[in-house]
Amino acid sequence: MKISETTSYPHPVLAPWSTDVAGSSFTAELTLREEGAAQQIDIHSKVLLDQLELIDLIENGDAAFGCFITCVSTGFRRMQRFGFPTGSHQFAPGALLGRVQLRPMIWALRPISTWLPAGAHSEFGGGTDIEPGQILALDDEQRVDVLRPPLPSIESIFEIFSSTELGEGEFDIDMTGDRINIIMGEATYSLVQGLRQTTESTRSVITNAMFVPVVMEILSQIASGEEQFSSCRWFEPFRKRSELLDVDLKTPSLFTDAQLLLERPFNSLSRLIDEEETCDE
């Protein structure tokens, strides 16, 4: 569908560049938002329309508001209907990427007899019969660039491994590699993974239950001789964070410093519980 500001329709079309319909305006505010980690893209619309006959047509189901959406990168090309005056639609992951063009419009869903809205130019005479699909109002095309951001330069120095050699519920730490490896039995590993991916609350529980003792053990081992780890890639980021927080790696206070390095994880857990209780009240 080619829609242009220079096109002349054989009936009044309300548009910001047109004098077909005087004294009224039609504007659509569009926002794009990503929902959750699954990368769904939502487009939210809010229509500002003060042409009463058009409002009546939409509210009575004789006309619809929507956007003609095109995305060259993905080949997406569709007339998407939206709720009125506000609405939203969630698209599949990857449907819109790169330059996305959105043309807000109102079009007829049912035949309209002698369409002549208030303010229509006198040159339209006594009105025109409208067929379903014909455009009744247009707004300026809007463009959005949907981009992939640069990959974050931060990656964790911690990694967890499952092992058949460890009993369930037991943990071991290997600090000799590029990363600090936390090793555990297969069932324990599945449980940890499940809790990590479940909710913010369960993630917070894991931080308290597993990471605090792990960091205590790391501090303990560094204190016993940091030179043994100085060639490991994980050591420099760990040393820098300790330095930043005034943690003395030579004589650490294991329990206190581990909480400090992990930003007092119990706080986040209790905050979450407070929030849930507030919601329940």
Place this chain on the structure above:
Amino acid sequence: MTGIRFLTNEANKVEGLAYAGFETYRGAPYTSCARETGQNSRDAAGGTKPVKVSFDLLHIDRDDVPFADELEHSICCCLEAPQNEKTKSHLERALAAISAPTVKVLRIADVNTTGLTGPVDDAASVFAALVKGDGITQKADETSAGSFGIGKNAAFAVSELQTVIYSTCYQDEAESVCFAAQGRLRLISHIDGDRKCSAEGYWGDKEFRAIEDVSLVPTWLARTEVGTSIHAVGFDERDQWASRMTLSLVTNFFAAIEREQIEFEVDGKPINSASLDSVLEDQALTALADEHDEIAELERARRLLLCIRSEAATRHKINIAGLGDFTLHLLVSENLPREVHVLRNGIYITDNFAKFSQPMRQFPGTREFTAVLEPSSDLKGRAPSALLKQLENPAHDAFEPDRIINFEAQQTARKQIKKLINEVRRIIRTVAKIEESENSRLDELSEMFADTGSTRDEGRDDDERDPDAYVYQKPRRGTRRQASGATGKGKAKKRGGTGREQTGTRTGKSKKTQRRAGTASAVPLNGIRSTLKDGDPLIRSIWFTPTASGEIVLAVDASGLTDDVSLDLVEASAGVVSKGRVRTTVHAGQRVQIDVTLSEPFAGPIELSAVRFIETPAEKVV
């Protein structure tokens, strides 16, 4: 002659106000009335258009209520009968309501339905089932949403007079439109003169018949269009009744509304597929839901609507051998509560099969999700829908296997439902499964212990893009395309949309038509307007204001799907037509109107352009 008549109480039965059918809905009268009447209208859909149901509060002059005096008299008789304080208080309110100068009536009217089909005196008719039936239903469709024929009592729960008048238009077998109206009321058993009266009475024609002559009812009870109007007389109007009904409608019917199977209008405000988002997000409605502890229902409706509508959700057909097909909509995303909800006929039912020992509350090892389960919309969904209807309780909030009396049928249903739930769980485990691997980086600690700078992975490309994230620019308005030859700010694209700057001159030779009009410069036209002259797609009236004076050549193109296509002109009311174009003289700033006749009919949008005429040997008109 029309009037109110109570059943005779030959057995001296003592009947109070607390009739079980009404009491079911007393706890949430607006919510129940909206849901039950909406469901009855949904079940009576006729044709392909969406069912429309309106809820309006009428203020009727007492003089226009034909049974007002009789009803007032009956209530006075009831007040003389032995009763407790609660009943007395209720009857006094009723007396005040019917004695007032105006009587409040809630009218619930539907169109695009079959109406209450007759014959009205046939006990097997829909009209008789609704108006006079107790605990029976005559819905034609075994998959219809209603099950018990008791939902009609919800309208009584919002009437202080416990009086409901039905009026309907339906088509009889000869497809003639018939009218019928009758009222039903329920007070308490009482004595009127020397007559012992039951609590139950009817307003209508003699001998408890319906009124079939529309001229015998007041205007507010009359209707001519096929459909049904329910009038709750003496409407118990409380604060925000319309919003509370709206809340009930959108939380129960959101799927049917979204699918354009039904639309509502409450106190003049439409609830349809266009307005559904706005209604669900309305701040006042959210505050009301919060106030009445229905915020969970409202938020649930928002989530489930997203689930059935989202293109990110997956759809799964579930076939249950010997029964049919169900559809599972599954949306996996963060901050969803791991829930499965059941809809039937686009109406919300429940979120569990607890009576089948399948509460569906725990989904270990899965990511967060929301799922909607419903019988499939095709023929293979009819038997599943009928089964769910059999299992559904009167409150429409649970499925109960004991409702199937036949033991073997009940056992079969148990097996089928359990198989269904197992399959639902299997799909959820597959789609929403937490990824398993033997090792995983603890990214949640990366903000504290980042592996940065010099320690980054070897071979890592700094231009690498994050595959798990998007960034959006704020939408910005594009540059408007300007009329051919126009000057000024902005980029005037050539037709076809290459985005290249247009020089403002034309070579005069069309690539498509190979027509040549001489080398000429474009003349911008302002205020272009066109109409079909007298509706004729062959003749187009065109208006424009040229920005330059002189002789110009006008070209008309059809605005096509991706590009423009020249339209050949064969005649014009001014100027000279040559090679499909019009040559005419214009004056800058002076409005021009010209009628042109096309070689072929075209009723769509057009592009109009003009170039200054420069005579060439090829262009000479003889």
